[in-house]
């Protein structure tokens with residue numbers, strides 16, 4: 001990202017849980033801060049030291065411990081790269097329940113431990129739920145070196161407090177995750193996707209309802225891209241564009257993916273849906289395109305997934321990853337643009353674009369403000385403005401990217417004083433010396 | 444030569460159902476071919492051919508009288524034909540072969556295309572119904588043989604413009620200007636219709652099939668034929684002895700020091716250049 005630069009002098013790469021335990025014990029006794037680092041792909045500066053903490057890289061903890069092809073339960077070291085786990089379970093006809101834009105194409109690929117530590121959401125959340133559900137067990141080294149072995153492979157286990165949940169999304173502030181037990185779903189036998197062009201954002205919600213009803217169990221993604229985001233993706237060569245005719249008059253686009261067990265069945269359902277959409281008395285969509293091949297399937301996904309890359313090519317982005325009611329997606333994007341305009345900041349040399357895209361299915365909007373360069377005036381105009389808007393909708397200021405170092409000051413917009421106080425108490429119980437990832441999540 | 448008064452174009456586009464290029468190819472255990480139980484789609488060069496035909500119509504409008512897509516293949520090839528229809532072809536011809544038989548060799552394919560053209564031209568009520576342009580892929584990405592277009596032109600005695608990266612047609616003059624990809628550059632040629640064009644990658648970027656066009660495609664006519672209907676015999680003239688995967692690449696190793704690297708290079712028989 002280039003926004004966070006560490007000043008650490010030491011990186012440790014332990015090869016076993018035992019070594020992690022010894023490192024933490026030693027650091028805890030000497031009050032030395034430790035930053036766990038996975039693939040370093042996080043978007044909020046969580047894996048970068050704020051001072052001269054030691055970096056504890058999980059990269060060498062990278063073995064699969066076990067996989068049961070019947071239950072689909074995978075137990076793997078935290079440093080396993082998500083893509084390599086995907087490849088590992090693929091021959092057994094399973095897939096990982098998480099899939100992020102951060103995998104594969106990027107040289108520093110994210111690790112399963114990092115995914116759990118950030119409670120990463122991603123493209124499959126709509127279908128397979130969050131990691132709070134799919135993670136069955138964790139092995140965690142606590143800041144004093146104690147190993148908390150909760151690496152069970154049970155789907156049901158109601159025996160007291162579910163401690164592992166605390167570490168999912170804790171961003172390395174409570175302990176180091178060394179291994180993960182996770183439920184992998186069977187690989188879908190057939191997938192398809194369509195991109196629909198909508199005349200107005202107002203149609204997104206009724207469309208979502210219709211699509212959910214008609215596709216039911218085969219719906220696996222429902223993604224939203226506003227017109228500006230689409231245009232930028234096309235401009236920066238992310239996926240083959242639709243024809244001029246197809247995009248004419250479109251205010252936004254929706255990408256729908258289906259995955260299921262039988263191609264004919266899924267195609268029939270999808271075709272019925274598309275036909276009813278096109279022949280409706282008041283059509284919700286202008287038109288759309290349906291992938292005819294795996295390469296077109298990837299190309300359509302690239303229009304959505306490539307927005308992130310297009311944004312970085314276009315300028316300096318301010319990224320907000322927020323949860324707000326679906327019905328407010330467009331008004332929040334437009335409102336932000338108007339707000340910047342009223343401050344005289346919407347022009348070539350300041351903010352170039354304000355765009356919205358994201359996971360409609362999860363109520364998660366990526367609001368990006370693309371500037372010519374990072375300017376204090378822009379930042380002052382955006383914050384706390386956006387956080388206040390989010391709070392007014394009782395939304396979340398960080399839907400899936402976490403708090404890290406970037407958003408600690410804004411935590412109170414989404415968490416009540418009572419909740420923050422309790423979080424601090426928990427932190428103190430587990431990490432009384434405050435060595436675990438200092439300056440992250442909590443101030 | 445045909446009388447020159449007629450200035451309408453009838454385009455035939457042969458399309459092949461091939462293993463999709465995003466799919467990882469695996470040789471079957473018997474080593475007789477590849478595992479065909481994977482995703483198939485239209486051969487990418489044929490997609491470009493369909494796109495070019497549709498673009499010609501967009502440019503020349505009513506002067507393009509018809510675009511016919513033709514496929515030879517098992518029942519599932521009907522999907523490929525539908526895709527061509529959804530992209531803008533008007534009608535389809537499906538020469539169906541059993542699921543179990545291997546795909547016909549280039550000469551058989553070329554003879555099939557010729558037979559279809561002859562049939563169409565025989566049925567033609569007037570000159571303006573005759574096929575005068577065939578656009579096909581320069582090769583299919585499954586067998587990479589890359590000779591069908593040339594054989595077809597030979598069989599028909601038509602002009603051929605292979606590896607096209609640009610096609611312009613003057614229907615009045617019954618002429619085409621084609622830019623061909625050649626080693627180290629481009630070659631511009633002028634040829635007379637009727638003409639066989641084979642497409643290269645840079646010719647165009649094919650469009651997605653839009654939903655309204657997919658719906659319309661369902662109602663477009665598709666004629667079904669068999670090789671026997673056309674008096675053709677697909678018995679292969681080539682025998683496949685064995686299909687094998689290329690040898691696995693052995694991974695590199697890491698060395699800890701420059702000295703170790705030098706020692707290893709020496710072991711492998713590399714000598715330093717004397718200054």
Ligand SMILES: Cc1cc2nc3c(=O)[nH]c(=O)nc-3n(C[C@H](O)[C@H](O)[C@H](O)COP(=O)(O)OP(=O)(O)OC[C@H]3O[C@@H](n4cnc5c(N)ncnc54)[C@H](O)[C@@H]3O)c2cc1C
Pocket residue numbers: 035036037038039040041042043045046047048058078079099100101102109110111112113114115116117118119120121122123171172173175176177178308400401404437440
């Ligand atoms: C292109 C791109 C697309 C993305 N798309 C999505 C998306 O769609 N949805 C989404 O939710 N996120 C997305 N992300 C962010 C994603 O959450 C993170 O990139 C990823 O989950 C972090 O994994 P990592 O291994 O790189 O962790 P890092 O970046 O190294 O670390 C992230 C945080 O977790 C901590 N941590 C890492 N490993 C451990 C461990 N073993 N134990 C304890 N703490 C640990 C770190 O200290 C840090 O606070 C995207 C990122 C990129 C770059």
